[in-house]
Amino acid sequence: MKKIIPQATINRLPLYHRTLKQVAQLGQNIISSNELGRLLELTPEQIRKDLIFFGQFGMKGLGYYVDELAAHIEKILGLQHHWRLAIIGMNDLGKALASYPDFLEMGFYIGALFDTDKSLVGTEFNNMRIYNFSNIKNIAPRKLLDIAVITVPAEEAQRAADRAIDAGLKGIWNFAPIKLEVPMGISLVEEDLTFGLSTLSYRLAQRSK
Amino acid sequence: MKKIIPQATINRLPLYHRTLKQVAQLGQNIISSNELGRLLELTPEQIRKDLIFFGQFGMKGLGYYVDELAAHIEKILGLQHHWRLAIIGMNDLGKALASYPDFLEMGFYIGALFDTDKSLVGTEFNNMRIYNFSNIKNIAPRKLLDIAVITVPAEEAQRAADRAIDAGLKGIWNFAPIKLEVPMGISLVEEDLTFGLSTLSYRLAQRSK
Numbered sequence: 001m002k003k004i005i006p007q008a009t010i011n012r013l014p015l016y017h018r019t020l021k022q023v024a025q026l027g028q029n030i031i032s033s034n035e036l037g038r039l040l041e042l043t044p045e046q047i048r049k050d051l052i053f054f055g056q057f058g059m060k061g062l063g064y065y066v067d068e069l070a071a072h073i074e075k076i077l078g079l080q081h082h083w084r085l086a087i088i089g090m091n092d093l094g095k096a097l098a099s100y101p102d103f104l105e106m107g108f109y110i111g112a113l114f115d116t117d118k119s120l121v122g123t124e125f126n127n128m129r130i131y132n133f134s135n136i137k138n139i140a141p142r143k144l145l146d147i148a149v150i151t152v153p154a155e156e157a158q159r160a161a162d163r164a165i166d167a168g169l170k171g172i173w174n175f176a177p178i179k180l181e182v183p184m185g186i187s188l189v190e191e192d193l194t195f196g197l198s199t200l201s202y203r204l205a206q207r208s209k
Numbered sequence: 210m211k212k213i214i215p216q217a218t219i220n221r222l223p224l225y226h227r228t229l230k231q232v233a234q235l236g237q238n239i240i241s242s243n244e245l246g247r248l249l250e251l252t253p254e255q256i257r258k259d260l261i262f263f264g265q266f267g268m269k270g271l272g273y274y275v276d277e278l279a280a281h282i283e284k285i286l287g288l289q290h291h292w293r294l295a296i297i298g299m300n301d302l303g304k305a306l307a308s309y310p311d312f313l314e315m316g317f318y319i320g321a322l323f324d325t326d327k328s329l330v331g332t333e334f335n336n337m338r339i340y341n342f343s344n345i346k347n348i349a350p351r352k353l354l355d356i357a358v359i360t361v362p363a364e365e366a367q368r369a370a371d372r373a374i375d376a377g378l379k380g381i382w383n384f385a386p387i388k389l390e391v392p393m394g395i396s397l398v399e400e401d402l403t404f405g406l407s408t409l410s411y412r413l414a415q416r417s418k
Contacts, residue, residue, distance in 0.1 A: 199398050
C-alpha cells in the first residue's frame, strides 16, 4: 500500500534536497535528524516524521545516508526527468530566469525563449535564439518543451498560458501577478515574489517592537 | 496574555492577505471560512484555527469582515511600515525586482539602486539613479533604507550583505544561491527560485505516472 505524503511534507522536500546537496558537497556521508533539524530549523521529530514516507533510509541512532536520501527525494520530486522550460516574455525577469544558474544544476533546462516584440524576435540571449511566441505550437514539439515560465505582464498572462497549453506544455510556472486558470491535467505553480518580502516585513516589525 | 502565533500560520498570512485583497477588490465585504478555504485550498477548520490568533473578527455562522481582517493581517505582517528597499546588483534580476509592480501595492518602496559596475553607476533605471555600492553608508540614512535586496552573484553576496548591514540596513532579502550569515538583530529571508520549480516538477511527475 502506498502512503499518501502530506502536502506540508512535499513543500519541505526542496528544502531537504538543497540542504542534503550542500552537506554532500562538504564531503559528509551521514547526517543525523538532529543535525538536519538544526540546518533546517525544524525539530528532529518533524524530520523523522517527514522522512518516514521515504522508506528505510535511517540507521537507528546514527542518521541518514546523505546521497541515498538526496537521490530518493530527487526521484519523488521528479527531478530526474530533466524538464525543459520555455521562457515566455524576455523582459528583465525573463532574462534573469533564463540565466539563473541553479536551474541547470537542479536538472531543469532552458528549452526555448519566446517573445512577441518584433525587435526581440530573431535576436539572441545567452546564445539562444528568441522565437516568435505565435510559433510556439511548431517549436514546442521540436524542442520538447514541458513547462511554460510566464513572465509577461498580468493582462497578457492568461492568454500566454492558454497558448502554451494549446502547444502541448503540461506545466505552467506563473510569475505574473494574477491568478491563472488552467484545465484539468495541467500543473500550475503561482510564484508571488511579495511572499518572501512579507515574511521579512513580519520579522522586522517583530524586532522593532 | 499574548498568544504565540505558530510559524506555519505566519507563513500563510501573505496568502490570506493577497486573497482578502482580491476579494475586497471584487466588492465583497464578508467571507466565510468555507469560501476562504475554497480559495486557499485549505480546510475551513484550518482557516478558523489560523484566524483565531487575530482576535474576534468572525461573526458566528456568517464569516469574516474582509477589510477588517485584511487590515489586521497587514498590521501583523508590518506592512504599514512602508519599508524601503535597496536593490544591490542592477543585473537582469535587480532590474526585474526594481520594477516589480506588486511591491509598491504591498507598501514596499524602492529606496535606492546600487551596483559596483562603473558603466552602470551614475546612470538611471526607471527614473532612479544607480549609486555606487561603495557609498551605501552615506546613502542609506539619507534614503532611509531598511531592506537590502541581494541580487549579486553568489561569490559576492556575503560581502554585499555585510556592507549593507554595516550601513544600517536591518533586513536582508537574498536571491543569490548561497546561504548567508547575518548577526543577531538582522532579519534574513533567503529566496530560492528553484523551490517553485521543484513543486511543479513533483506535480508533473505525479501526473505522468
